[in-house]
Amino acid sequence: MTKNTLLVEIGTEEIPAKILNTISLSFYNNFNEQLKLYNISYTSIKYFSTPRRLALKVIDIDTSDKTIQINKKGPLIIDSYDKHGLPTEAANSWAKYCRINLDQAQRLKTKKGEWLCYNTIIKQEKTELLLPKITEIALKKIIIIKPMRWESQKQKFSRPIRNVVILLNNKIIKGKVFNIDSNNFLHHHISSKEKNLRIKNANEYPNILWYKNNIIADYTIRKEEIIKQINILAQKKDGFIKNNNALIEEVTALVESPVAFLAHFEKKFLNIPKKILVHVIEYQQKCFPIYDIKNVLLPYFIFISNINSKKPNEIIIGNEKVMHARLSDAEFFLQNDRKMKLEDYRLSLKKVLFHKNLGSLYEKTLRLQLLIEWIVQHSIGDIKIKTSIRAAYLSKCDLVTNMVCEFPELQGIVGMYYAAQDQEKKDISIALKEQYLPSFSGDKLPSTIIGCALSIADKIDTISGMFYLGKIPNSEKDPFALRRLAIGILRIIIIKNIPLDLKNLIKKSLDLYNKKHVDHLFLCKKIIKFFMTRLIYWYEKTGYDIQIIKSVLSCKSTQLIDIDKKIKAISFFKTLDCSKSIILSVKRISNILKQEDRKITGKINIKLIKKTEEIELFTHIDTFNNNTKRLFEEKKYKEILLKIKELDKPIDNFFRNIKIYDDDLEIRNNRFVLLKKLEKIFTKIINFSYLY
Structure with a gap:
């Protein structure tokens, strides 16, 4: 086994600071994957990055000759030869694909049958010849949102690549990467008179950069x-x-x-x-x-x-x-x-477009006032309605100030300061800043209820407007950051425990646009589906089981607080020892009821309940319903599920000792009604079928 130190340095024009670390890590991961693909072993890889270079130093890379085991399975023998023993078209096509004659094929025999197969060992291309290819593939696999093209070859990368070093100990590995010949001259410091810096051995990296020009490559x-x-x-x-x-x-x-x-x-x-x-x-x-x-x-x-x-x-x-x-x-x-008050800028909003097909920012603030009034009424009552409307009234005024025009990132912050100087209420000033929160994944949420309400109103207004125009995000594009806005709304409502029905919120927002010839019901369903997709993503990212999330969302509720309580309650329930047996019982009940090709209705006839196990189950069901009526009203699902534990043993005893398909049709039907009543208890919480 031959082990060496490999250095790969890609010299570029200055890579944008915000993506340098991501690109460097991607280069490392992709290179690592390619080495594993070609079964090239090594001890470790160190990666380096500066604005003008991406580099990898592979320690103890094995460059010895390697072989590749090729195993190709063909068609079944019965499909490979006709009744005369001649090869079929399927067999010939497979042999052609494997680039062999059919007589070179072997046979693979298992319990399931016999197939044609081709097994061979070939020499892998020399590692030294593979390294330039591996390097280029690792670079090309980096996902870059806005790549640049340069020169006649129209190569694409974050920034033009100007230099390539591939050095194995003291040997230059010849090859091309992005049509640039590899060499042993490193990119020098941008201020250096010498364009490149010669490196004799890969082991000198990165120290040589520090000694020559104080470059810290790590x-x-x-x-x-x-x-x-x-x-x-x-x-x-x-x-x-x-x-x-x-x-x-x-x-x-x-x-x-x-x-x-x-x-x-x-x-x-x-x-x-x-x-x-x-x-x-x-x-x-x-x-x-x-x-x-x-x-x-x-x-x-x-x-x-x-x-x-x-x-x-x-x-x-x-x-x-x-x-x-x-x-x-x-x-x-x-x-x-400060020569004028913040509210005096409001009329200037008429000259600023929110979107060419959705009117001006002035019109947006009119919608926000009506929307925030509705939100506050449906979440905290009448106490802060006037203050909330005032916050919406002033919400976009700072966007036309000199300060925000010069420093756009200060939107909201400028509004907060100017409102405070104008003696507006503290809640209003804070809300003007907090209307844009959360502005990115993991960002903090608004701290005040008015800030939450204004943030929700602003975000849902934008989402509704863009859906009206068909500007719906797809897997590749989300130019208006609607996914981020949706997650923001979901986080605020759930974490801040705001009792808003998502469906009603969307309907109210759509109605305020007052667009004619638009199917509001269809559009509302589309937006709800969009939100639910984001909700699944958010809960899964938070660490919840996808099956639990789907079991709750399949009930089609749009009460986000209720959804959150159910997801947390079921997650807790799944940790209980009895959960597996209860879930299996629910599955069994569901399967039995599905087999009945009729609608099971009616009340339980107590006179027909005679055996101990069914009396016990009926009693527990009745007790459970009485004891949980208030809990269901208060949506205390964790407590409800703890009480379901008490049904586990009676259900088990019932199935062990009771013949459901009794010869007496009345008794049989009565037992089906009993099971239906039991199923109703479980479906009242979630769709358990996702947990089987």
Whole structure:
């Protein structure tokens, strides 16, 4: 067995920071899969990534010659030869497919019959020749939403590939990847005068990059170095950096030779509302604000440079100038915006389209006012209706302010600040910010009931409008993020325990569009189906059993709180020792009743119940119904299922000792009615057939 160290480095133009880590991990996984496919063993694989390179270092890769076992099963012998013993068309076609003569085939005999088969061992292509192919396949299998094309070959990748290194110890593995010949020259630092850096042996990677130009190829090590540097600088000002993993990840993916610098801005900018100031520093400038021990912002920030300059002061001054310009813009927009109240921007919404076929944002706010009134009435009563309508009235006003036009990501946050300055109620100000929550998977939910109501109203209005226009998401496209909006509504209603019927919510939203010549009932069913698909996805992702989810949803309820209670109750029930026997009993009852080709109706005749086991079962059913009537009204399914445990033994005794198909037709029918009554108990909760 020959073991070596393999290096593969793909030099690219700068890969977008937000997808670098994903692409790097996909490259690693795909390469790993291809090695396993060709039965190429190794000890470990390390993966590296910077904005301009993706690299893999395979330790102890086995490059020795390998063989492939080929086993191909053909048609049955009786189908392979006719009555004269001559090969049939099926046999000849199979032999042609296997690229053999029929006399080279063997026979495979089992208990089920005898088949033609072809077994052989062939030499696999040399590993060294396979490596360029494996590399290209691993790159092409990476899922990239918006790939780029370049040069006459029209190759596609996240960014143009400019260099390929495939090195086995000190040997260059010749081959082409994306039509580029492999070599042993690494991508150098973008600031380096030398375009490439020669590497003699794969074992030198990644140290050679660090020694030559302080490039940290390992993403994790680079991230740790950045965190270490910014913490040291923050402590110099007796401050600290708040944990912002998303920003650290993005900055790590933007640089390959990180150097942290401390800079300052004028104290007057601290008068800018905190969230806006932090947004400009973090989101716009990719810098780290510094806080003191009391969580107050200090007039300092830390930025990460990609160059270890000999003139650091010039870099600091340059970044301070850029930060000053951005904060001056924010200050100017704030001052300009505050010349009028937030509600005074409302009429300007008439000039802004929500969608060309759905009217303006002004019209959307009119719908939101009516929708939020309905939501509040059906969830928390009349207490906060006026406040809720006011929140909907102001909900989109900040979208036409100078601040949001310049910094779109601040929508809602700007509205919150401006509403507070205008002396609006605190609940209204918070709701203006929370209307966009949750904005991504796992994002926090609105904290106030008005924030929840406004968020639901805004999201369902968008979903209804897009379904009117036929803009329904498919497996490949969801341009209006309707799936995310639907999950957001589901999470808010369920987690915040808001008693809204999904069907009624959708119907109300559709009615507010007042579209003529549209089948509202058909569209409502379509939207409900869309929501239920998302609900299955969400519960399954949360960790619930798919069969339990389907058993509850098959009952076609649109009461989300009720659905949630049932899923949780059945999940608990499945952990009980008696659950298996009860589920089997439900299955048995269902099968017996299905075999009767008639509708089983009527009441139980007590006079016909004579045997001990059926008397016992009837008594338990009667007791169960009496004891759970209030529990069903209060939808306490967990308690109901605990009481079902008491039916387990009587059901078992009944089936063991009672002859259901009695010779007396009246007794037989009475026992069917008893079983029907028992089945009704179970179907009142869920469809147990999914749990068999």
